[in-house]
Amino acid sequence: MQLDVSRLKGWLALALVPLIVFAVIYVAPVLQLFWLSLSRFDPSSGIVPAVDPSYYVEYLTDSYYLGILGRTVIVSVATTFMTAILAYPLALYLLVSTGWRQTCLFIVLVLPLVTSSIVVSYGWLILLGQKGLVNDVVIGIGLASAPLQLMYTNTGIVVGLTHVLLVFMTLSVAASMQGIDANLAKAARSLGATSWTIFRTITFPLTLPGLRTGCLLVFSLSMSAYATPVLIGGSRLKVLSYLIYQQSSSLLNWPFAAAMAVILLASTLGIVGLVRFYEYVRKNTALHSADSVIEASR
Amino acid sequence: MSYRPDGTYSAFGRIKRGALAAYVMLVAVFLIAPIVAITLGSLTDSNYVSFPPQGLTLKWYAAIFSKPVYLKALLLSLIIAFLSATAASVIGVLVAFAMHRYPTRLNILLQAFVLTPVMLPSIFIGLAFLIAYTRMGFGGSPLGLFAAHVVVATPFAVSLILIGVGAVNPALEMAARSLGASPWRARRLITLPLVAWSITAGWAFAFMMSFGSLEVSLFLNTPETVTLPVAIYTSLEWSPLDPMLTAISSGLVIVTLIVLLLLVRTVKIDQLMKRNGS
Numbered sequence: 001m002q003l004d005v006s007r008l009k010g011w012l013a014l015a016l017v018p019l020i021v022f023a024v025i026y027v028a029p030v031l032q033l034f035w036l037s038l039s040r041f042d043p044s045s046g047i048v049p050a051v052d053p054s055y056y057v058e059y060l061t062d063s064y065y066l067g068i069l070g071r072t073v074i075v076s077v078a079t080t081f082m083t084a085i086l087a088y089p090l091a092l093y094l095l096v097s098t099g100w101r102q103t104c105l106f107i108v109l110v111l112p113l114v115t116s117s118i119v120v121s122y123g124w125l126i127l128l129g130q131k132g133l134v135n136d137v138v139i140g141i142g143l144a145s146a147p148l149q150l151m152y153t154n155t156g157i158v159v160g161l162t163h164v165l166l167v168f169m170t171l172s173v174a175a176s177m178q179g180i181d182a183n184l185a186k187a188a189r190s191l192g193a194t195s196w197t198i199f200r201t202i203t204f205p206l207t208l209p210g211l212r213t214g215c216l217l218v219f220s221l222s223m224s225a226y227a228t229p230v231l232i233g234g235s236r237l238k239v240l241s242y243l244i245y246q247q248s249s250s251l252l253n254w255p256f257a258a259a260m261a262v263i264l265l266a267s268t269l270g271i272v273g274l275v276r277f278y279e280y281v282r283k284n285t286a287l288h289s290a291d292s293v294i295e296a297s298r
Numbered sequence: 299m300s301y302r303p304d305g306t307y308s309a310f311g312r313i314k315r316g317a318l319a320a321y322v323m324l325v326a327v328f329l330i331a332p333i334v335a336i337t338l339g340s341l342t343d344s345n346y347v348s349f350p351p352q353g354l355t356l357k358w359y360a361a362i363f364s365k366p367v368y369l370k371a372l373l374l375s376l377i378i379a380f381l382s383a384t385a386a387s388v389i390g391v392l393v394a395f396a397m398h399r400y401p402t403r404l405n406i407l408l409q410a411f412v413l414t415p416v417m418l419p420s421i422f423i424g425l426a427f428l429i430a431y432t433r434m435g436f437g438g439s440p441l442g443l444f445a446a447h448v449v450v451a452t453p454f455a456v457s458l459i460l461i462g463v464g465a466v467n468p469a470l471e472m473a474a475r476s477l478g479a480s481p482w483r484a485r486r487l488i489t490l491p492l493v494a495w496s497i498t499a500g501w502a503f504a505f506m507m508s509f510g511s512l513e514v515s516l517f518l519n520t521p522e523t524v525t526l527p528v529a530i531y532t533s534l535e536w537s538p539l540d541p542m543l544t545a546i547s548s549g550l551v552i553v554t555l556i557v558l559l560l561l562v563r564t565v566k567i568d569q570l571m572k573r574n575g576s
Binding site: 007008010011017018019021023025026027029030032033086089090092093095096104105106107109110111112115116117118119120121122123124125126127132133163166195220224226227231241248249254257258261262264265268 | 319330411420422426449
């Protein structure tokens, strides 16, 4: 639809205030952060304006810093994997249940997300400790003889992150499950397929777009999580977001903190972008080869 | 509404259906476990945090009232969440109508401004706010905190209100206009009641996101601007096993639950899933 002047005025009447407000309180600060990440910092005189990428070089050549980035990525991949496995039955149940059951499941899924991350992590602190309920149960039913170390481990962090982010994966998978034509499964059944075969050959392939959306969401949210890894992982198992906070609030080195924040953003968006790019290339080559097959058959 | 899923479920026998329900119960226990541990743990009679609680008492809740720091933090969090959720809903209504009534390429700009904050790491935007707001002169003030929370809460309000406005048939409003209603009257009597549920839901979601937000407030934290999550975070470093801290935390849970129930009463879960997909 072409936009004439009167329609543009109508659009502006609605959009102008949000645009100006967000330009000042959101877009300008973000752009400034990029700019500041190229400045230098001097402990005595403060921030020295410069165009100097040396904080990026410092981060990306230091094995200590790279190790922290590596662990952040590994924890995020593990969390994505865990949520994907847990989400499928939940998504199915969310769709087939009705009334209060559906509402209850929805509340239970959303609750960890909307409750402050600090409170949820505190809860895990109580449950996962040496004398916590989880260890009592594990020892009580004879799975272990001594308390397991769950706090301050990568496993603990993955448990905490999976807990908070499961809702994103479940809703994404449920959304694409909802679009599947029920006749496909009926046809498969009439031909003697078991429910496992139906899942493997119909449901799973058709929910791949939702699975992909869920994976990208969960991965990027795990990469940037703060409270869960800091409280469950402690100061020994640092993640990148903790490093950024430490650098800016204790050491007051804003330029270095800004450079690390950009690296965090770039590594998150970078992996997400790579996935998108790979799919784009594959789709195009698939179309191309399909074309050439048609071409050849003529 | 009554949706028959892809057929996998209808192929399930009684045992498989039972197994699925049992699995969902297990995951539900996993999902509510830490929150239950906090709320029930706060009732303990012992002088350290213990779950399951030993004895039952409300003395830790009474103890909060002798600590004005936490009450101040709770009050500030409530005010900031209320104001930023309201601002986010107003922005949400403006943006949703601009995008649905005027399909133009400029809407991409609008989307980039109000929907992307949720995609950026909260540590990233927290640091950006600290740097920029300090330079603009309202870094450590409640105003800076309010601005930051508006940014954090707006994407949630916008995406819900977009669903609501998108579901309204614009022909209804036009019909009212053709029968002589003024544009304002048509919008107030026809469109507004139809999108009201999404505005309430968007407000509630925005409120919860602001009320629980830790990272952004942590960066803008000064002695005058301590929100409840920040107060809990800093106390956790010194005395993680103080039962009073669980009492404060469950206070936070209770406020969140009340708003969540308001949200669930208004939201249409099936419509949510339709939009959430790719």
